[in-house]
Amino acid sequence: MTTATAIPVEEHVPDRPAHRDPNVLRWLGAYTSSMVGDSVYYLALSWAAVQAGSPSQAGIVMSVSALPRAVLMLGGGVIADRLGPRRVVIGSDAVRCAAVLAVAALLFLTSPGLWPLALLALVFGTVDAVFVPAVGALPARITGKDQLGRVHGMRGLAIRFASVVGAPLGGLGVAVGGAAAAFGLAGLLIAVSLPLLITVRVRELPGDDTVGTDAARGTAWSDLVGGLRYIRGHRVLAPLMITIALGDLGFVGPLNVGLTLLADRRGWGASGMGWVLAGFGVGAGAASLLLTVRGRLPRAGLVAGCAVTAGSVAVGALAFVPTLAGAVAAALAVGLLTGLSGMMCGALLQTQSDPAYLGRVTAVSGLVSLGLTPLSMPFSAAAIGAWGLGPVYAVSAAVCGLGGIVALCVPDLRRAELPR
Template identity: 30%
Template sequence: MLTARPTRPGTAKAGRRPRGFDLYFTARVVSLLGDAMLQVALTVAVLDAGFGTSGVGYALAAWLAPVALLVLFGGALADRFEPRNVMVAADAVRTVTQLVFALSFAAGAPALWQILALQAAGGAATAMFTPGSATMVPRLTADIQRGNAALRIAEAFTTLLGPALGGLLLAGFGAAAVFGADAASFALSALCLTAIRLGRPQDRAARPAPAPMWRALAEGWQEFRSRTWLWSVIALWSLYGLLVFGPALPLSAAVVVAAHGSAGFAAVTSAFGAGTVAGALLALRFRPVRPLAAGALSVAAFALSPLVVAVPLPLLAVVAGNLAAGTGFAFWGVLWATTLQTQVPPAVLSRVAAYDVAGSVLALPAGRALAGPAASAFGPRALLTVCTAGALLISAAMLAVPAIRNLRTAAPTPAPSVRPSAFADPERAGRDMGTAPEPDLEPAPAPSP
């Protein structure tokens, strides 16, 4: 049960150490920042080790394949046990893998098979971590959309800052230092997650006995297929990965660098990142009654990203197009995450979220693999025009599905027995993020689910 109490100006909860969402927010920020730094270090380290661009591709594939193959089991494990515990265990594994990476590169270049094995272990841990993370926001804050928007903003900033920090560490101390920093980020994430209080011991003892794995997977599939809006979006989003995300991103990079140089490409990338911040800030203010309909309209703006590259335009126009594309894409992301977390029962949310991840990941490698041959056959600009059309058609297809178009916002049911956080205090959140104060909702004591 939620009890509302008015918030008076100047009554911020000063002196209280961070709890709830604050701890989760910190865990995600440091982890995302470490990953963003790692992308630079891994690429450079593999190239310097003499394994070439093929080695980089193998290393990335070695991480992605376990994510795609194991994420459904990760969702079942998260719902079978406490999701937070599975996430902490996954962070512990990733801490160890990155420490081994750091020691290997400090001692000299490791063999390619060692790099692939460590990447595969990290990907398997990510598959265990990701589904459970979908359950954390609704358990830690009454304002789910604001929490998702805050995380999206943090993700955008880490994407912008991470590569620069990684490059500085790489230049000053070598690849081993970046891998060590990434290991430290996972360790800090695990500590923050462990510190979150999700329920009393007697509540956890009252949890029903977990179902067998095969039954848990079957129940997850049933929950997934019973919601037309859900499986329709995932099916269309898989097509999006094949026709739009997969080919558009590498082709756009190649064309922009050829036309405007590396500085121009950096400006375009930064504009897209700034757009994701703008889209997340928009989601703090705008709460549509039909979230997926509004999201489908907003994500149509992503079509501008390949369009402004396909049509020879000045750099300023390319930057503006990617700014708008990033805004629409981030706004959709916040609305989708919020819809998933408010429309799906908490007991099966991790398993359902696993299907979301699997559907989003599976088609991407195929889209990227086909991008090169298709661009050679038809030209990169022609293929980017196809990506533009695909983005618009898929957005229209989402709007054409009544279950997607007509889905209305659900009233959230945040988990009890969690201490309030900064983002459950709208006065503090409004001060920190530029939004107006709203009534403060504080969960009353009750058993945890």
């Protein structure tokens, strides 16, 4: 574990509401700053890659980070569980900050071409494989289980804020000083998270006495196999992972590549696509705000299953509504329902997992959401070109709906509750 003050879990009852807990708010500030920095970084990377090479070369640079993130994600979960998530998050942010600032300095001094951009993308992808599981495992160590639902709502609001603010900030950086200035801004935003994370206090959880003791925990491989075996044998986590995988698989293609093609074929243009995305963002933000205010929703498993199922209908409707206003309304429903189901699933992952396995559980979930489902985007684009928008959206909605059916048909998941 880290050298931070550790609070035994049994001595921390009752917990103050997460939105009034300075410790949680410091974590939230660090997380928000880091996510805004990420948004600025991705814009700066895409701009610099386009300026330094051809569109196809820029596409390769942008995709370089995907492979190490997917391949190394499960190992990142083992590292987060072995070393403690706070230590891993701090180290990951420090590496990301140093790498981005180094490239900013290089671009300011010279024009090195694509190789430093590709190397930066590779570093980011590798570090993300460790960062994502650690970020997912950290909330359980800064607040009580009864506040994890609210924390997920707050985290959702931070993500929405970063997506709205990050792109304009990155564009401003490029306009003022080019890609070098934008990378510098991204590095500074990530750097802001470091002092906040250092001041975050973590609590001891069962099994923390073995963290960092390899002799007590066995080999890294045995930890990985043990984590996968733990998930497979868990009566809630196993079907929950299937629900998450099917929901994401049916959602990612239509809301990324599919939406661009839909706006083009309907004649809505870029502004119309922007309105549809805005509708989705408002819906997702409303779901985050609901959970932030309420803290928990009763019958979380049932709510998640119903939200995934209803959300799949809204996903399918996007391809059939004839007007832009109808598409915005459908996207609003998609954002609200998928946002709600995503936060319910995330909170259940946190509360149902044994603390000793949280990093590995988050790694499996992250591998599905960030490593595997993006691979469906080129297939979605090819399928739309071959069969049209309607059939592909209908199949995607059916896949997404299967995730909801799994949640509703497995009794242990359907009856799962968030702690009070």
